[in-house]
Amino acid sequence: MPRETFFNLPKDKRDHIITAAIEEFSQAGYSTASTNQICKKSGIPKGSFYQYFTDKLDLYVYIMTLAIEEKIRFFSVALTEFPALSLLEQIRLLFTKGIEFAKTHPQYAALGEQFSKESDESAKSAVIKEGDKRSDTLFLQMIDQAKAKGEIDDSVDAQALSLLLQSLNSAVNSYMQDRYGSLSYEEHEKDMKHFIESLLNILYRGIKK
Amino acid sequence: MPRETFFNLPKDKRDHIITAAIEEFSQAGYSTASTNQICKKSGIPKGSFYQYFTDKLDLYVYIMTLAIEEKIRFFSVALTEFPALSLLEQIRLLFTKGIEFAKTHPQYAALGEQFSKESDESAKSAVIKEGDKRSDTLFLQMIDQAKAKGEIDDSVDAQALSLLLQSLNSAVNSYMQDRYGSLSYEEHEKDMKHFIESLLNILYRGIKK
DNA sequence: TAGAGATATGACCACGTGGTCACATGTGGT
DNA sequence: ACCACATGTGACCACGTGGTCATATCTCTA
Numbered sequence: 001m002p003r004e005t006f007f008n009l010p011k012d013k014r015d016h017i018i019t020a021a022i023e024e025f026s027q028a029g030y031s032t033a034s035t036n037q038i039c040k041k042s043g044i045p046k047g048s049f050y051q052y053f054t055d056k057l058d059l060y061v062y063i064m065t066l067a068i069e070e071k072i073r074f075f076s077v078a079l080t081e082f083p084a085l086s087l088l089e090q091i092r093l094l095f096t097k098g099i100e101f102a103k104t105h106p107q108y109a110a111l112g113e114q115f116s117k118e119s120d121e122s123a124k125s126a127v128i129k130e131g132d133k134r135s136d137t138l139f140l141q142m143i144d145q146a147k148a149k150g151e152i153d154d155s156v157d158a159q160a161l162s163l164l165l166q167s168l169n170s171a172v173n174s175y176m177q178d179r180y181g182s183l184s185y186e187e188h189e190k191d192m193k194h195f196i197e198s199l200l201n202i203l204y205r206g207i208k209k
Numbered sequence: 210m211p212r213e214t215f216f217n218l219p220k221d222k223r224d225h226i227i228t229a230a231i232e233e234f235s236q237a238g239y240s241t242a243s244t245n246q247i248c249k250k251s252g253i254p255k256g257s258f259y260q261y262f263t264d265k266l267d268l269y270v271y272i273m274t275l276a277i278e279e280k281i282r283f284f285s286v287a288l289t290e291f292p293a294l295s296l297l298e299q300i301r302l303l304f305t306k307g308i309e310f311a312k313t314h315p316q317y318a319a320l321g322e323q324f325s326k327e328s329d330e331s332a333k334s335a336v337i338k339e340g341d342k343r344s345d346t347l348f349l350q351m352i353d354q355a356k357a358k359g360e361i362d363d364s365v366d367a368q369a370l371s372l373l374l375q376s377l378n379s380a381v382n383s384y385m386q387d388r389y390g391s392l393s394y395e396e397h398e399k400d401m402k403h404f405i406e407s408l409l410n411i412l413y414r415g416i417k418k
Numbered sequence: 419t420a421g422a423g424a425t426a427t428g429a430c431c432a433c434g435t436g437g438t439c440a441c442a443t444g445t446g447g448t
Numbered sequence: 449a450c451c452a453c454a455t456g457t458g459a460c461c462a463c464g465t466g467g468t469c470a471t472a473t474c475t476c477t478a
Contacts, residue, residue, distance in 0.1 A: 028328065029328055031241055032240055032241065032328065114328070116326075117325075117326035117327075117328060118326075119237065119238055119241065119323070119326060153414070155410065155414075156407075156410070156411055157404070157407030157408075157410070157411070159404075159407075160404060160407035160408045160411060161411060163380055163381075163384055163408075164377060164380075164408060164411060166380070167376040167377055167379075167380035168373060168376060168377075170376070171372055171373070171375070171376035175372055195366075195368075195369060198365075198366030198368075198369035199366075199369050199372075199373065201364065201365070201366070202365055202366070202369060202370060202373065202412075202415070203411070203415060204415045205362070205364075205415040206411070206412060206413045206414040206415030
């Protein structure tokens with residue numbers, strides 16, 4: 001956690017630093033990100049950096065915490081807005097909301113992308129310890145609920161389905177990124193909706209004739 | 210491509226260098242890997258390194274090429290061994306062979322893992338240019354074939370299914386890695402087989418009741 | 419045996435890194 | 449007006465990086 005000095009800073013200066021850090025970490029990931037660059041971008045001297053944060057990792061974990069909080073807030077708002085959806089509808093909602101999140105919070109999304117690629121294990125575990133992996137339990141909860149309601153077949157393995165949904169969720173995002181890059185969301189909304197429906201169709205009916 | 214000097218080297222010295230490079234790149238990825246470390250590990254002086262390779266990227270692309278060739282050979286042998294399998298059987302074969310490859314060639318598998326995480330775009334594109342992405346076309350071919358044979362439903366979106374299979378394939382591998390680490394393959398063969406069957410079951414029948 | 423051309427070698431370079439520290443500047447209370 | 453203490457600051461450190469180059473050592477031909 002950042003030192004008290006950091007939180008005593010005037011809000012706009014703090015925000016400058018946060019913005020600069022998000023920018024750097026979302027482009028470079030933890031290990032290749034440069035504290036010098038963050039200082040230069042936010043206009044603070046090197047010495048001040050180490051007045052505010054104990055080290056690079058301290059800042060990184062703080063930034064990731066902000067991003068995680070934001071994303072969780074985003075999803076849970078979406079889910080509670082529509083209670084009593086079927087599993088398939090819930091999944092559809094999460095997919096589309098996932099894309100929406102990446103669109104409205106591109107920096108946070110990029111941060112997450114970089115995090116999943118991070119090779120520095122100590123940095124990864126430090127972030128995870130500070131709270132994540134809730135998406136897995138979220139999916140498992142949804143699946144169990146749906147089974148209880150008799151929505152889906154009992155022969156479906158919950159663990160396997162959860163893995164499938166997780167990998168699918170990230171795959172959809174990177175697919176959209178690869179295909180349309182940073183182009184406007186609205187322009188390709190139809191394509192994306194159609195693609196998601198195709199996936200859901202496979203998921204629901206299976207591929208058998 | 211390495212310089213001629215490199216290929217004139219006695220085979221065991223060349224192999225030492227290759228081994229050291231694989232070790233380093235599979236642990237650190239391209240951008241964080243250190244040429245100094247590779248020199249130290251393989252026992253060659255710094256000067257010799259730059260006698261053999263034009264630069265770090267030259268060596269990296271060469272190593273990746275070796276890994277890709279090996280993996281493609283592995284898969285195509287497996288597929289041609291059993292001609293006339295159904296799509297589901299082909300997919301099952303690829304999943305299990307994928308795990309087997311990761312088990313028998315852990316270094317190469319780790320190399321691929323690191324590559325997919327690589328953030329240095331120039332390195333990525335240099336490797337891709339030298340030949341990859343065949344797995345995507347492989348899946349698409351299999352799907353088209355299966356459709357032609359009337360094995361799977363026409364309403365299934367080939368592109369969507371291919372993406373699903375790709376992401377699932379890598380997800381299965383990292384899942385196994387996370388769960389069982391480097392433990393012996395045989396010990397958990399049953400678990401893994403069971404897990405794969407669960408996934409194939411969802412894929413085939415869908416999740417609907 | 420001489421000499422030419424390929425190959426081996428490690429000291430060296432400029433640079434960027436994360437992190438430190440002595441000192442300058444601000445701020446609030448007396 | 450003073451002083452104590454929090455805060456700001458950038459020159460500096462040791463180190464590791466990818467890459468170079470003059471020189472030493474081979475090897476093979478004449």
